[in-house]
Amino acid sequence: DSGVTQTPKHLITATGQRVTLRCSPRSGDLSVYWYQQSLDQGLQFLIQYYNGEERAKGNILERFSAQQFPDLHSELNLSSLELGDSALYFCASANFGRLKGGYTFGSGTRLTVV
Amino acid sequence: GESVGLHLPTLSVQEGDNSIINCAYSNSASDYFIWYKQESGKGPQFIIDIRSNMDKRQGQRVTVLLNKTVKHLSLQIAATQPGDSAVYFCAENGEGGGSNYKLTFGKGTLLTVNP
Numbered sequence: 001d002s003g004v005t006q007t008p009k010h011l012i013t014a015t016g017q018r019v020t021l022r023c024s025p026r027s028g029d030l031s032v033y034w035y036q037q038s039l040d041q042g043l044q045f046l047i048q049y050y051n052g053e054e055r056a057k058g059n060i061l062e063r064f065s066a067q068q069f070p071d072l073h074s075e076l077n078l079s080s081l082e083l084g085d086s087a088l089y090f091c092a093s094a095n096f097g098r099l100k101g102g103y104t105f106g107s108g109t110r111l112t113v114v
Numbered sequence: 115g116e117s118v119g120l121h122l123p124t125l126s127v128q129e130g131d132n133s134i135i136n137c138a139y140s141n142s143a144s145d146y147f148i149w150y151k152q153e154s155g156k157g158p159q160f161i162i163d164i165r166s167n168m169d170k171r172q173g174q175r176v177t178v179l180l181n182k183t184v185k186h187l188s189l190q191i192a193a194t195q196p197g198d199s200a201v202y203f204c205a206e207n208g209e210g211g212g213s214n215y216k217l218t219f220g221k222g223t224l225l226t227v228n229p
Contacts, residue, residue, distance in 0.1 A: 108156075
């Protein structure tokens with residue numbers, strides 16, 4: 001157990017629907033990162049939050065949004081889902097006061113859009 | 115822009131052999147590098163890291179080499195075991211520190227260990 005918790009582990013939904021992925025960071029980590037991983041794209045950075053504030057955006061579609069709550073858990077919202085959104089979505093957390101070790105990843109949510 | 119890439123997308127080795135996985139990076143300002151291992155169905159896990167003021171770092175059966183002159187990073191796995199079969203990613207931190215700390219990942223190399 002890495003200490004980063006992601007739910008649900010698997011999600012199957014239809015095109016056009018909306019889903020919410022949840023992430024609880026490791027205790028003490030203020031920063032949360034979301035990544036999308038598909039077979040041919042590797043780990044694609046989506047968005048970063050630090051202590052509730054958005055800090056960086058990557059290749060995140062306008063149909064996607066995220067937020068980090070006061071208790072530091074984060075949610076990634078995916079709407080108007082398309083078949084191409086099927087992928088693994090990873091959350092990672094980090095503690096800047098302890099740069100060593102990089103990110104700690106959760107086990108991911110596998111999203112299948114049918 | 116910055117990018118981190120891998121020379122070989124797949125690597126197949128025999129059990130007991132040594133494995134070498136390579137990575138090229140383009141941001142000369144990167145000061146911290148990490149190798150991650152991702153097993154099937156799991157999230158990436160930290161293996162070993164190295165700072166830019168070093169050129170070699172050893173862990174248990176793993177060694178990371180950094181050549182800043184040619185912007186190249188490699189991961190050496192000694193006496194490769196079937197449990198080492200996974201995708202290996204290199205990552206660099208070249209876009210700031212503190213709360214702007216962000217890693218850039220390479221595409222990954224699939225290592226397959228044959229018994």
